[in-house]
Amino acid sequence: MKNGLLGLVGVVVALAAFAVYLSIYIVNPTQQALVLQFGKVISATQQSGLHFKLPLVQNVIYIDKRILDLNMPPLEAIASDKKRLVVDAFARYRISDPVLFYQRVNNISAANQRLSTLLQSSLRSELGKASFTAVVRDDRNGIMESIRRDVGISASELGIEIVDVKVRRADLPEANSQAVFNRMQTERQREATEIRAQGEEQGRRIRSRAERDATVLVAEARRDAEIIRGDGDALRNGIFAEAFGVDPDFFGFYRSMQAYEAGLRSGDTSLILSPDSSFFRYFNNPAGASQPAQALPAQ
Numbered sequence: 001m002k003n004g005l006l007g008l009v010g011v012v013v014a015l016a017a018f019a020v021y022l023s024i025y026i027v028n029p030t031q032q033a034l035v036l037q038f039g040k041v042i043s044a045t046q047q048s049g050l051h052f053k054l055p056l057v058q059n060v061i062y063i064d065k066r067i068l069d070l071n072m073p074p075l076e077a078i079a080s081d082k083k084r085l086v087v088d089a090f091a092r093y094r095i096s097d098p099v100l101f102y103q104r105v106n107n108i109s110a111a112n113q114r115l116s117t118l119l120q121s122s123l124r125s126e127l128g129k130a131s132f133t134a135v136v137r138d139d140r141n142g143i144m145e146s147i148r149r150d151v152g153i154s155a156s157e158l159g160i161e162i163v164d165v166k167v168r169r170a171d172l173p174e175a176n177s178q179a180v181f182n183r184m185q186t187e188r189q190r191e192a193t194e195i196r197a198q199g200e201e202q203g204r205r206i207r208s209r210a211e212r213d214a215t216v217l218v219a220e221a222r223r224d225a226e227i228i229r230g231d232g233d234a235l236r237n238g239i240f241a242e243a244f245g246v247d248p249d250f251f252g253f254y255r256s257m258q259a260y261e262a263g264l265r266s267g268d269t270s271l272i273l274s275p276d277s278s279f280f281r282y283f284n285n286p287a288g289a290s291q292p293a294q295a296l297p298a299q
Helices: 004-025 097-105 107-127 132-138 140-156 172-247 248-263 280-283
Strands: 024-027 029-039 040-045 051-053 056-066 068-071 075-078 084-095 159-170
Touching: 004 024, 024 029, 029 068, 029 097, 056 097, 068 107, 075 107, 084 107, 084 140, 097 172, 107 140, 107 159, 132 140, 132 159, 172 248
Parallel strands: none
Antiparallel strands: 024 051, 029 040, 029 056, 068 084, 075 084, 084 159
């Protein structure tokens, strides 16, 4: 009897322990939990830790609380300037209302499909309002913010908060990119040719100006040299004239010596003079007086 009672108590304790085990659920810091009863949401738990539910009647599903990524396949859109773009975009989101999220989309896979559709629609709409230059360079951040707000309004109805929307790349299709590259290359070559021609023209202008300035400088230098030379010759002649006036005999002797030095220098030129020529008067008479001409004998 006593053993049967102990066995019954053991069974009760085991059943109670099992019931407690079925009543406990743990929520991790990266999760949020929904308690369901016959498929209906009874409560939502976003606080991590140990929690309780009714065993067997209620069950728990877990929903990620972290920021999730949504990667889209490349999307082709048309900008406002009629240029086709291939856009590679992605979004980041978090589940802000787990109850609404479970009721509307149920799981993350279905949520990604809905968000992908919303993001593609918003991208085409916003890119259709902007030019190619604005998307690629001038106003990409503003366009992305407009897309984030637009998608965020629709996503909030699914219990989702859009954290960020970014465009990794926004390029022209391959054929258009090659055509644009060829056009840009042609434009750069044309600009290079124009710049090179302008440089050559400027170089010729500089060389012409330099040659003109050099010619003027040389002419002015020659003019100044001739003036200085003329002034020197005038000064020299004045000195000679003054010296001649002081001692005419010595001046005549000095000039004759210079003439002897220049005329009697050895060379290819022959000089034929009469011995009684006045050129040799200082040889015949150191005083320099000319010899009187002698009469020729009568025949």
